[in-house]
Every structure is written in C-alpha cells, then in structure tokens.
Amino acid sequence: MEPTDWSELMTRVARTRDAVSFMRMYEHFAPRLHHYLLGLGVPAARAEDLVQDAMLHAWRGARQFDPRRATLSTWLFRIARNLHIDSVRRAATAAHGDELASGDNAAVDLAQAPSPEAYADHVGLTRAIDALPALQARLVRMSFLEARSHGEIASELHMPLGSVKSSLRRAFARLQHGLTDLAA
Structure with a gap:
C-alpha cells in the first residue's frame, strides 16, 4: 500500500474544494476519530455526531490547516477533541447553571482527557x-x-x-x- 500525503490532499481541498480528496481523508480519519472519541467515554451516537461535525469543520475550514504547524491527523484529532470539550461544557452549563463560567468546575476535569497527539501518533x-x-x-x-x-x-x-x-x-x-x- 502506497503512503498517502494527507497534507497534499488537504491542500487540494483548501484550494479547489476537491471532494474526491476530502472523501479519501474522510474514509481514513472518520473511523479513527470515532474510536478516539469512544476512548474518551463519548456515547457511540454522540461520537458519530462529533465526527461528522469535525469533518464538516475540516471541510469548511480547510484553508486554516497549516502543514508546517501540525500533521493533518493532529489537526483533525484536535478539532474532534475541542468539539467534545465544547459539548461537555455546554451540557455542564445547562445542568449546573453558570458554574463553568465562574471557574468552579470540579465535576468536569478535561485535563485528564488523553491528548490528541497520543492517538494521532x-x-x-x-x-x-x-x-x-x-x-x-x-x-x-x-x-x-x-x-x-x-x-x-x-x-x-x-x-x-x-x-x-x-x-x-x-x-x-x-x-x-x-x-x-x-x-x-
């Protein structure tokens, strides 16, 4: 199997909205992102939603990807992780009022979540x-x-x-x- 230059595919997506390149990335990374989110304890259905959101974010924000700063896998895992953190914060805010905004949040310790680099590597x-x-x-x-x-x-x-x-x-x-x- 020939190695894939994921950065080049993402560059095509950013420049020309290349759907074929994006689908290759999607087919490769979506199952890995899903597995990563399951490892964080996200329920399967929610993990699927987060993967869809992460890939949509990648499609829409393709021009924000900079291969000099991170690999594509690191960038995608970080997007998925951030979306998960945001959803946890929204849920905690809804359930506990403004406790998160005040910084008093012992119930949600996001620092314990594994880094995306551990999964992306x-x-x-x-x-x-x-x-x-x-x-x-x-x-x-x-x-x-x-x-x-x-x-x-x-x-x-x-x-x-x-x-x-x-x-x-x-x-x-x-x-x-x-x-x-x-x-x-």
Whole structure:
C-alpha cells in the first residue's frame, strides 16, 4: 500500500474544494476519530455526531490547516477533541447553571482527557499492522479499530471462533514484539 500525503490532499481541498480528496481523508480519519472519541467515554451516537461535525469543520475550514504547524491527523484529532470539550461544557452549563463560567468546575476535569497527539501518533502501529500477514491484519483491524467481537468476526469471515481467537493472539504477539523493537 502506497503512503498517502494527507497534507497534499488537504491542500487540494483548501484550494479547489476537491471532494474526491476530502472523501479519501474522510474514509481514513472518520473511523479513527470515532474510536478516539469512544476512548474518551463519548456515547457511540454522540461520537458519530462529533465526527461528522469535525469533518464538516475540516471541510469548511480547510484553508486554516497549516502543514508546517501540525500533521493533518493532529489537526483533525484536535478539532474532534475541542468539539467534545465544547459539548461537555455546554451540557455542564445547562445542568449546573453558570458554574463553568465562574471557574468552579470540579465535576468536569478535561485535563485528564488523553491528548490528541497520543492517538494521532498511530504511524508506528499502522506500519506494524500493515507488516502482519493479510488475514491477521484484517482481524486486528476488525477487532481493534472496528470494535467487533470475536463472534462477529468469525461470522462475517466464515471462520471458526477458535481460529479467530488464536489468529488474533498470534497477531497481537507479533504487534507487541514489533512495537517493542520500534521503541528501542
């Protein structure tokens, strides 16, 4: 698989409103943003809405993207995170009056949310998954990125459940070994 220059695609979107480039970005980043938001504890339906809002913001604000300041993934994850923070603040304000405006907000500790950079820096993991045999890579993506159960995977791929589980165990062992080598 050929690497994609996401900054170049975003530049096309900014310059010419290139819908094909935008859809390539959407197909790549929307599931990752959704997974990130789920990791922050956002309910699935709300996460879907936030992803749509983030991608719409990226489309409308394409000219604001500066590849010298951040990668596209960092920029998109930051947009999604900021939209999530804004929605939490609005909900807290509605529920608790003006407590947020006064700065007295012990209930909503947004500083504990993982940074978008931690999620956006997925390049090493993506490369490690791509280096797996095709079936193992597909199983890992289905299990981890798509959050599918082993039973769902077995059913969709017409595989015995035990084969799915053992293949995933081998894949995760290879990933763990590969990522340990990258960190060294």
